[in-house]
Amino acid sequence: MKFLIFTFLLLPLAASAAFNDYSNLNSFLKESDINNKKVFVLLNNKRLFSTDYHPSSFKRARDEYPRYPSTMIKKGIEGFVEVGFNVNEDGSTSDHKIITSEPFDYFDNNSLEEAKGLRYTKDTNTNYTNTKGSKHMHRFTFNLPEESRKVPNGVFSCMELIYQDKHLAAKKCSENRVSIHSGYTVPYAMSLYYMNQSDEAIKLLTELLKDPQEESFYVKALSASAVSIFLFANKSYQEIIDLEPSLIDIRKVGYEEALLNAFYYLGVSMFYADQKINALFYLKLTQQDSNCKISAMNSNDDIKATKAQTLFRLIPQKSCYIDQFNRTEETLKAINKII
Secondary structure, X not given: OHHHOXXXXXXXXXXXXXXXXXXXXXXXXXXXXXXXXXXXXXXXXXXXXXXXXXXOOEEEEEOOOOOOOHHHHHHOOOEEEEEEEEEOOOOOEEEEEEEEEEOOOOOHHHHHHHHOOOEXXXXXXXXXXXXXXXXXEEEEEEOOXXXXXXXXXXXXXXXXXXXXXXXXXXXXXXXXXXXXXXXXXXXXXXXXXXXXXHHHHHHHHHHHHHOOOOOOHXXXXXXXXXXXXXXXXXXXXXXXXXXXXXXXXXXXXXXXXXXXXXXXXXXXXXXXXXXXXXXXXXXXHHHHXXXXXXXXXXXXXXXXXHHHHHHHHHOHHHOOOHHHHHHHHHHHHHHHHHO
């Protein structure tokens, strides 16, 4: 899709997944506070946004998959639930409780029940000093295939007009349908942007992205991708940083590919704001989620992710976003020179 490939860069524009290849970045992280969780996961090359939260001294031995409520499937509603618990000496878990869930409490009961079956072992490959005793947290995600997300096909018909540079036609296609489905807001706002009404376009997309009543993470992901590109083009870096909580919630559901640009621009904006650790975290996330040159470091992550990443290496043309990956690597090289 045309608007997703945004080539304008403020930093010179490719590095393996580990910061060991960047001497200055590595030194900077080693001199930072190791108690900062982001510093720890970056130095130890842990998977970012793992369903099991790092840093941790535990490694999951068995996956559990909660039942997706049929009513939520019919409505096209996705979400996530973070469950906290204690890990017992025998690897079983106890004292389960909901930490965070979105949207609302739709998936809480199923997640809480399945969490009781999680099993863990001690992670002998980590040097993390566990200050939380036996406490741990796991995230269950409820993510639907594209055809089940209940977004009208008309939304994509309108967006296709954007890619054909038919901006007025895209506006006419979507403007009167916004009241029918929130997804039409995305092509409508995009048409406004390309018709020199950038302020209104960004306002609409930002409101949609942050709307607590909007239950479609798919629509939010579409909005996030577009608005982050528009804001970056306008050099509105603080406004991109303000989107961070919303982007994190979407990423917890999934949408790694749809958010590649959003997290890249967030990382660069963080660097411009002198938030270097946050910048490195989100740039590393972009590198990870583009699925190129996958590191063996993910072998300690969940079983499903490990299998998927093995397939990514075998069939890179199916899952490797090389342009986004190289862009992030070149940006890290540039930061390494000046940090």
